[in-house]
Amino acid sequence: MKISLTVNGKTMSGEAEGRTLLSTFLREELGLTGTHIGCDTSQCGACTVHVNGKQVKSCTMFVAEADGADVSTIEGMANTDGSLGVIQQAFQDHHGLQCGFCTPGMVMAAASLLEKNPKPSEAEIRHHLEGNICRCTGYHNIVKAIMAASGQEVPAVAAE
Amino acid sequence: MYNFEFVKPSSVDEAVAALRDEDAQPLSGGQTLIPTMKQRLNQPSKLVSLTGIADLVGVSSSGGVLSVGGATPHATVAAEAGDYPALAALAGQIGDPAVRNRGTIGGSLANNDPAACYPSAALASGATIVTNAREIAADDYFQGMFTTALDEGEIITGVKFPIPQAANYQKFEQPASRFALTGVFVAKYADGVRVAVTGASNDGVFRWTEAEEALSANFSPNAISGLTVASDDMISDLHGSAAYRANLVKVLTGRAVAACA
Numbered sequence: 001m002k003i004s005l006t007v008n009g010k011t012m013s014g015e016a017e018g019r020t021l022l023s024t025f026l027r028e029e030l031g032l033t034g035t036h037i038g039c040d041t042s043q044c045g046a047c048t049v050h051v052n053g054k055q056v057k058s059c060t061m062f063v064a065e066a067d068g069a070d071v072s073t074i075e076g077m078a079n080t081d082g083s084l085g086v087i088q089q090a091f092q093d094h095h096g097l098q099c100g101f102c103t104p105g106m107v108m109a110a111a112s113l114l115e116k117n118p119k120p121s122e123a124e125i126r127h128h129l130e131g132n133i134c135r136c137t138g139y140h141n142i143v144k145a146i147m148a149a150s151g152q153e154v155p156a157v158a159a160e
Numbered sequence: 161m162y163n164f165e166f167v168k169p170s171s172v173d174e175a176v177a178a179l180r181d182e183d184a185q186p187l188s189g190g191q192t193l194i195p196t197m198k199q200r201l202n203q204p205s206k207l208v209s210l211t212g213i214a215d216l217v218g219v220s221s222s223g224g225v226l227s228v229g230g231a232t233p234h235a236t237v238a239a240e241a242g243d244y245p246a247l248a249a250l251a252g253q254i255g256d257p258a259v260r261n262r263g264t265i266g267g268s269l270a271n272n273d274p275a276a277c278y279p280s281a282a283l284a285s286g287a288t289i290v291t292n293a294r295e296i297a298a299d300d301y302f303q304g305m306f307t308t309a310l311d312e313g314e315i316i317t318g319v320k321f322p323i324p325q326a327a328n329y330q331k332f333e334q335p336a337s338r339f340a341l342t343g344v345f346v347a348k349y350a351d352g353v354r355v356a357v358t359g360a361s362n363d364g365v366f367r368w369t370e371a372e373e374a375l376s377a378n379f380s381p382n383a384i385s386g387l388t389v390a391s392d393d394m395i396s397d398l399h400g401s402a403a404y405r406a407n408l409v410k411v412l413t414g415r416a417v418a419a420c421a
Binding site (some may be wrong): 001006017018019023041042043048054055057058060061062064065067071109112113128130131 | 195
């Protein structure tokens with residue numbers, strides 16, 4: 001079947017089967033490989049994107065369900081001049097990534113949180129990131145980066 | 161996963177017609193179904209998506225009853241079920257934010273996972289499960305682990321929850337899966353208290369009737385202090401023994417009652 005989506009503001013289309021996942025379609029049909037497949041079992045959140053403004057795990061949604069939808073991916077998070085967006089820059093400044101594999105999902109989850117809650121507490125950030133796993137266990141710096149991206153003082157987080 | 165035919169009807173009637181095909185299955189949020197299909201534990205020939213049916217989505221409240229459309233995601237219930245705060249709080253604790261944006265109440269109740277949260281709310285509230293064909297009382301609906309009163313091809317179109325005077329859900333979370341290792345939902349109505357337990361029993365969600373009687377006479381955590389929960393039918397796995405879960409049922413019931421005050 002033919003699928004048409006708006007991805008990061010651009011209309012894109014391609015061919016899919018019933019079983020084609022949104023993550024597969026983005027990566028293999030549209031060539032947008034910034035969305036990572038970590039576990040493919042809906043646990044790790046590396047594949048997090050926004051569909052019609054809502055954070056979802058793109059490995060656990062059929063692309064046919066997103067036909068006609070407005071999708072945002074990590075490729076749309078940079079500024080229009082190509083410089084890093086506010087959240088991305090904060091991740092760089094606060095060393096919020098080590099290997100970087102989980103980062104696209106972390107950034108998309110953070111963007112979703114800050115949209116609803118522009119000044120989250122540390123506890124709210126940690127709660128919101130429940131579905132995103134970092135195997136380098138860099139959570140403290142990820143939390144710091146999100147605090148910084150929200151314009152707040154970056155605290156000394158626990159267990160340091 | 162094996163391939164299948166995907167259809168997305170825009171009405172309940174079209175969905176029911178599409179489900180008449182052999183091996184056709186409904187697809188709601190897919191947060192359980194898609195992982196099981198990836199593992200080839202489930203291989204429908206056709207999936208009938210319910211999320212495009214506008215009539216199945218939404219939360220409304222009238223005459224002391226909160227109605228939730230069958231394909232309403234958990235995040236929407238968490239945000240919009242303010243007239244039944246304990247239910248909104250339960251929905252806001254399911255899975256993680258991405259799962260809550262996709263997973264639906266109808267999908268959860270139709271699957272009836274023994275550790276899912278929603279079955280405890282439906283049973284403790286004496287809710288009515290509304291389908292395309294009939295209305296089913298929660299007491300008749302849950303029939304054991306992954307088993308319900310639903311017939312083949314029957315779709316949950318909505319759930320009606322009588323709003324209690326006070327209610328609370330206590331979830332003891334299994335930290336990796338975020339399912340309930342044990343969860344207890346207590347709801348106090350004018351005509352008595354109902355207590356439903358999820359995550360604990362080999363028979364799925366159940367009512368703890370001894371606690372209901374004690375709490376209906378005296379709605380206080382002390383009222384259940386003399387009761388014991390038999391561990392015979394409790395789930396025993398690497399996360400907790402049967403005796404551990406039986407103890408959790410009592411502890412969490414006490415906490416839920418205390419939180420209602």
